[in-house]
Amino acid sequence: MAKVLxxxxxxxxxxxxxxxxxxxxxxxxxxxxxxxxxxAWLNGKRLVAKAHEAxxxxxxxxxxxxxxxxxxxxxxxxxxxxxxxxxxxxSQVIISEMIHxxxxxxxxxxxxxxxxxVLMANFGGIDVESRWNDITRIFVEIGKSPSVEELxxxxxxxxxxxxxxxxVAQFARKLYECYDREDGQYLEINPLSVTEDGELIxxxxxxxxxADARFRHPDWNFTFASEFGRPYTEDEQEIMxxxxxxxxxxxxxxxxxxxxxxLPAGGGASVYYADAIVAQGGxxxxxxxxxxxxxxxxxxxxxxxxxxxxxIKHVIVGGAIANFTNVKKTFAGIIAGxxxxxxxxxxxxxxxxxxxxxxxxxxxxxAMRALEQEGFKIHVYDRHTPLTDVVDYAxxxxx
Amino acid sequence: xxxxxxxxxxxxxxGGPAGxxxxxxxxxxxxxxxKPFNVRAFVFPPDAGKTVDVPFGSETLVVPIFATIQEAxxxxxxxxxxxxxxxxxxxxxxxxxxxxxDKINLVSMITEGVTEKxxxxxxxxxxxxxxxxNGPSSIGIFxxxxxxxxxxxxxxxxxxxxxxxxxxxxxxxxxxGGLLNEIIWICSQFADGVTTxxxxxxxxxxxxxxxxxxxxxxxDPETKAAVIVGEMGGNxxxxxxxxxxxxxxxxxxxxxxxxxxxxxxxxxxxxxxAGAKEGTRGEGSARNKSESLKKAGAIxxxxxxxLGPAIKQTYEELLAxxxxxxxxxxxxxxxxxWPKSIxxxxxxxxxxxxPLFKSTICDDRGDEPVYGGYAxxxxxxxxxxxxxxxxxxxxxxxxxxxxxxxxKRIIMxxxxxxxxxxxxxxxxxxxCADIPMAQAVASGxxxxxxxxxxxxxxxxxWFKFALESNMSVEEFLAYMKTxxxxxxxxxxxxxxxxxxxxxxxxxxxxxKSLGRPLPHLEFALEVEKITTAKKENLILxxxxxxxxILLDLGFPVESLNGFFILARTIGxxxx
Numbered sequence: 023m024a025k026v027l028x029x030x031x032x033x034x035x036x037x038x039x040x041x042x043x044x045x046x047x048x049x050x051x052x053x054x055x056x057x058x059x060x061x062a063w064l065n066g067k068r069l070v071a072k073a074h075e076a077x078x079x080x081x082x083x084x085x086x087x088x089x090x091x092x093x094x095x096x097x098x099x100x101x102x103x104x105x106x107x108x109x110x111x112x113s114q115v116i117i118s119e120m121i122h123x124x125x126x127x128x129x130x131x132x133x134x135x136x137x138x139x140v141l142m143a144n145f146g147g148i149d150v151e152s153r154w155n156d157i158t159r160i161f162v163e164i165g166k167s168p169s170v171e172e173l174x175x176x177x178x179x180x181x182x183x184x185x186x187x188x189x190v191a192q193f194a195r196k197l198y199e200c201y202d203r204e205d206g207q208y209l210e211i212n213p214l215s216v217t218e219d220g221e222l223i224x225x226x227x228x229x230x231x232x233a234d235a236r237f238r239h240p241d242w243n244f245t246f247a248s249e250f251g252r253p254y255t256e257d258e259q260e261i262m263x264x265x266x267x268x269x270x271x272x273x274x275x276x277x278x279x280x281x282x283x284x285l286p287a288g289g290g291a292s293v294y295y296a297d298a299i300v301a302q303g304g305x306x307x308x309x310x311x312x313x314x315x316x317x318x319x320x321x322x323x324x325x326x327x328x329x330x331x332x333x334i335k336h337v338i339v340g341g342a343i344a345n346f347t348n349v350k351k352t353f354a355g356i357i358a359g360x361x362x363x364x365x366x367x368x369x370x371x372x373x374x375x376x377x378x379x380x381x382x383x384x385x386x387x388x389a390m391r392a393l394e395q396e397g398f399k400i401h402v403y404d405r406h407t408p409l410t411d412v413v414d415y416a417x418x419x420x421x
Numbered sequence: 422x423x424x425x426x427x428x429x430x431x432x433x434x435x436g437g438p439a440g441x442x443x444x445x446x447x448x449x450x451x452x453x454x455x456k457p458f459n460v461r462a463f464v465f466p467p468d469a470g471k472t473v474d475v476p477f478g479s480e481t482l483v484v485p486i487f488a489t490i491q492e493a494x495x496x497x498x499x500x501x502x503x504x505x506x507x508x509x510x511x512x513x514x515x516x517x518x519x520x521x522x523d524k525i526n527l528v529s530m531i532t533e534g535v536t537e538k539x540x541x542x543x544x545x546x547x548x549x550x551x552x553x554x555n556g557p558s559s560i561g562i563f564x565x566x567x568x569x570x571x572x573x574x575x576x577x578x579x580x581x582x583x584x585x586x587x588x589x590x591x592x593x594x595x596x597x598g599g600l601l602n603e604i605i606w607i608c609s610q611f612a613d614g615v616t617t618x619x620x621x622x623x624x625x626x627x628x629x630x631x632x633x634x635x636x637x638x639x640x641d642p643e644t645k646a647a648v649i650v651g652e653m654g655g656n657x658x659x660x661x662x663x664x665x666x667x668x669x670x671x672x673x674x675x676x677x678x679x680x681x682x683x684x685x686x687x688x689x690x691x692x693x694x695a696g697a698k699e700g701t702r703g704e705g706s707a708r709n710k711s712e713s714l715k716k717a718g719a720i721x722x723x724x725x726x727x728l729g730p731a732i733k734q735t736y737e738e739l740l741a742x743x744x745x746x747x748x749x750x751x752x753x754x755x756x757x758x759w760p761k762s763i764x765x766x767x768x769x770x771x772x773x774x775x776p777l778f779k780s781t782i783c784d785d786r787g788d789e790p791v792y793g794g795y796a797x798x799x800x801x802x803x804x805x806x807x808x809x810x811x812x813x814x815x816x817x818x819x820x821x822x823x824x825x826x827x828x829k830r831i832i833m834x835x836x837x838x839x840x841x842x843x844x845x846x847x848x849x850x851x852x853c854a855d856i857p858m859a860q861a862v863a864s865g866x867x868x869x870x871x872x873x874x875x876x877x878x879x880x881x882x883w884f885k886f887a888l889e890s891n892m893s894v895e896e897f898l899a900y901m902k903t904x905x906x907x908x909x910x911x912x913x914x915x916x917x918x919x920x921x922x923x924x925x926x927x928x929x930x931x932x933k934s935l936g937r938p939l940p941h942l943e944f945a946l947e948v949e950k951i952t953t954a955k956k957e958n959l960i961l962x963x964x965x966x967x968x969x970i971l972l973d974l975g976f977p978v979e980s981l982n983g984f985f986i987l988a989r990t991i992g993x994x995x996x
Contacts, residue, residue, distance in 0.1 A: 133537060133541075135544075135626050135655075165542060207537065232537050234695075238510070249691070289623055290595065290597020290598070290599055290623060290679070291599050293682065293692050294679045296682040296692065297679055300682040300684075301681065306686075342599035343583075345572045345574065345575045345602050346572040347599075379603075379606070382576075408726045409726060410725050
């Protein structure tokens with residue numbers, strides 16, 4: 023799943039004919055001045071300012087300011103821009119019109135294995151979580167789309183009255199169209215409300231799209247946001263950039279505070295390594311994975327990032343018995359990475375644990391073993407040692 | 422028996438290089454089990470009409486490439502399965518083409534990064550047609566002793582180590598490709614091996630789920646137990662648990678699920694495969710899946726490491742009950758060996774191959790070409806120039822920078838002489854007739870002869886003869902007059918003693934400034950003194966000058982024309 027931030031999310035709804043509040047995304051106070059001279063609503067209406075980044079609990083962090091006039095919005099932009107959260111700095115603020123509303127509804131389209139569910143409720147906002155079972159839904163088979171009549175029926179079941187049921191059905195029909203045509207995975211509008219003119223308007227939304235579908239959406243001019251409550255770090259972005267242009271894949275996510283670094287092969291095996299560390303009471307410092315016989319330089323770049331994580335005590339170079347990933351070549355990349363970071367004074371007291379099989383496993387494992395001669399604290403095991411036992415060896419030694 | 426794929430499975434591979442690589446792996450397996458190769462054809466429109474060579478032991482099989490599935494199945498009516506290696510943006514239409522063929526019942530998609538929508542459409546269509554659509558992102562399907570679909574199973578060595586040459590009693594279903602191979606290995610070490618191992622792919626919506634394959638395993642009498650390797654996200658493991666718990670099943674079910682680490686990680690952090698993406702509680706979490714499977718009666722070890730011993734225990738129990746008969750082992754000696762490639766054998770020093778011809782100037786066997794003992798990159802990094810490379814390849818000698826400078830100037834001065842010489846004219850004419858570059862340039866080169874450029878070699882030959890014979894200038898001119906005719910390298914149509922050739926002046930001046938012995942040049946200049954006294958246009962011309970300077974640098978007569986060809990090619994390409 024790939025998350026889209028509010029700005030581009032609202033743009034998608036607008037594209038498919040759904041009403042959203044007026045909004046602008048700014049990166050400086052000057053920009054807001056210029057936009058205010060072009061957009062009357064910025065001068066006349068009450069405004070909301072929010073940090074436009076993938077950050078969880080923005081409200082608690084003071085990164086959402088409500089009920090502002092333009093002056094207040096300028097002040098808010100000044101306060102929010104440049105605000106530091108860990109290693110990241112907030113660089114975008116979204117200013118939108120504050121819509122006074124009395125009613126809150128809920129509308130969503132969720133991809134399922136066989137098609138999609140359309141979810142609807144005549145309540146919304148924070149009530150949704152507690153009343154989840156009262157939400158009405160219909161299933162739409164893949165390749166079909168729901169008719170307005172079906173959706174109107176659903177709206178009536180959800181408790182909407184005659185006229186509103188028709189309006190909600192029309193809106194839901196547009197949301198479904200947006201979901202279907204834009205390779206949506208999950209589109210949620212909460213709350214859906216009504217303007218003073220009696221028009222339905224999406225006040226807040228979650229937009230999840232299928233990142234793999236980018237090839238058929240040349241107009242997707244946004245990047246996807248992280249989903250774990252903080253933006254990607256520079257190292258993570260660099261590995262993502264490498265990942266996007268190689269055969270095979272390399273993945274990297276930092277988890278601050280951990281002491282066990284992961285450098286395993288395979289999207290499946292890597293999670294078992296993470297599980298094994300957690301089961302032993304260890305704290306993982308990152309998630310990483312390489313697979314699909316990636317080029318050695320990509321594995322080298324990944325190794326350097328993993329081994330440069332602060333305060334790590336162990337590096338787990340795990341992996342199952344590869345089908346076609348060349349163990350000798352990918353290990354050559356890892357070894358080059360080890361040497362590079364050690365030249366910078368890292369990896370000094372770090373133990374390296376290796377377990378692997380696959381094409382050219384003998385040569386790859388021998389090259390790893392030879393690192394002992396260079397002074398690395400390295401422990402090498404072959405296919406006869408079960409997959410995650412190296413984790414147990416690493417952590418049991420600590421106890 | 423086995424499921425999905427067996428000895429009657431005949432394959433068309435849709436795709437380019439990745440598909441060819443898979444075909445080669447599949448041929449290794451067919452060879453190991455001494456069965457005919459199971460890949461019949463490729464479908465890959467860009468290469469339609471060509472063929473692919475696939476090594477089969479010491480033989481090479483030739484597999485045709487077609488533009489469409491229909492053409493492939495028409496040529497090979499026994500094709501009944503397709504493997505799809507087509508890029509994500511065309512994967513849907515390719516797989517659909519295969520599904521629509523009435524010959525094909527199984528479509529397994531290896532392509533990664535297929536959109537969820539496309540995968541869902543394919544799953545839906547396959548189900549409607551009563552066919553199997555496996556994947557996307559599948560590593561393949563392996564029926565031990567019968568059929569290999571894809572690179573699953575790894576290297577030839579691993580096929581033997583994991584006893585894939587004969588069926589066992591365990592069915593395996595995983596999302597992960599690496600772990601499928603791992604479980605195959607575990608089943609061969611802790612039990613009697615696998616019947617069929619299926620990689621369903623790690624995407625959010627695999628075309629065929631655990632339940633469908635479990636049902637097939639349940640109906641396959643040779644499969645006594647099934648192992649599934651689950652992952653957090655989605656609800657396919659829960660559905661498998663429901664299936665297993667619904668009634669008494671013949672097969673034993675063993676399962677592990679990954680993703681427990683999610684419980685202690687920051688919210689929203691997701692790892693691993695695309696499908697591994699849902700919450701920490703409720704349906705979709707590792708704990709829920711694990712508990713559901715346990716409740717349904719499956720054996721669910723705590724960790725992946727405990728899976729091996731659990732498989733062993735299950736195997737031994739089934740063996741004790743007589744459900745499983747001990748497998749008849751095949752000794753390694755009975756299995757065919759995959760022959761080494763000649764490159765590998767040469768590398769190991771195991772064979773000696775008499776070369777067709779030997780080159781003493783350039784060796785290409787290492788990582789990069791070596792010119793007369795110097796690696797090309799060394800020559801670059803140490804600051805050597807093109808003339809050094811020319812001298813190295815033409816005379817096997819590393820010349821001095823001074824000599825290199827002279828050669829460089831000779832080439833620069835000879836690079837072109839306008840469009841009116843026969844060579845340039847030929848080239849231009851050819852180019853105007855739309856003859857491609859190589860042939861047009863060659864047309865110009867073929868003009869090199871007595872009237873165009875060829876004088877360099879002739880001049881060199883006679884001046885060299887004069888010095889070798891210790892002739893005086895007078896003796897030489899007399900000899901030439903009697904036996905040869907005009908002295909090559911002497912005389913110009915336009916230039917004369919009063920209107921000297923600037924190129925000659927330039928070259929002679931520079932050569933003399935170097936302070937090295939130039940016997941041929943000096944001799945030629947003496948000749949010029951006498952000839953110009955007779956007729957003022959009988960000067961040492963540029964061909965003669967180049968010839969004697971190159972002789973003084975130690976270049977053999979035979980190489981002299983090479984300098985002209987090389988230099989003038991620059992001009993001809995330009996024309």
